[in-house]
Amino acid sequence: MNESNTAAQPAFEPKIVAFMCNWCSYAAADSAGVARFKSPPNVLPVRVMCSGRVSPELILKAFMSGADGVMVLGCHIGDCHYDSGNHRTAKRIPLLRNLLIYMGIEPDRLRLDWVSASESPKFAQVTRDFVDDIRKLGPLDAPFRVPRSPVEGAAREEVLHD
DSSP: OOOOOOOOOOOOOOOEEEEEEEETTHHHHHHHHHHTOOTTTTTEEEEEEEGOOOOHHHHHHHHHHHHHHEEEEOEEEOOTTTTSSHHHHHHHHHHHHHHHHHOOOOGGGGGEEETTTOOOOHHHHHHHHHHHHHHHOOOOOOOOOOOHHHHHHHHHHHHHOO
């Protein structure tokens, strides 16, 4: 029997940041956990009062800080607790996806979805699907990222200055 000296590469597990509306999506995430629906552990929930408060700067900062994908989850159109916050989000995200293309980031790394408080199964499904999609895209290797360690920073500087 011939043994190989190469170690198996660990499977890529994406880092996902999910900005979630306090009133709907965050409540759905909480209900999904209580109901023990399977959802990926690599989704970092960030509670915001309204999806309309998620600025493009916040999303870009998530990518810069190491996220491989970003989700914005809000109330269904017409159900916003702040009247029109989700309308603002629905207009903003397509523009931001175009900016991501310009920056060299696949626009599929940003997802907008509407999940109400009573839709915990949908929350679990949306997060599983997004993690699977990002897993297929692979890690985001963007030159604007903040290094995670001094070694990674030195390696990036060598690449950028060559």
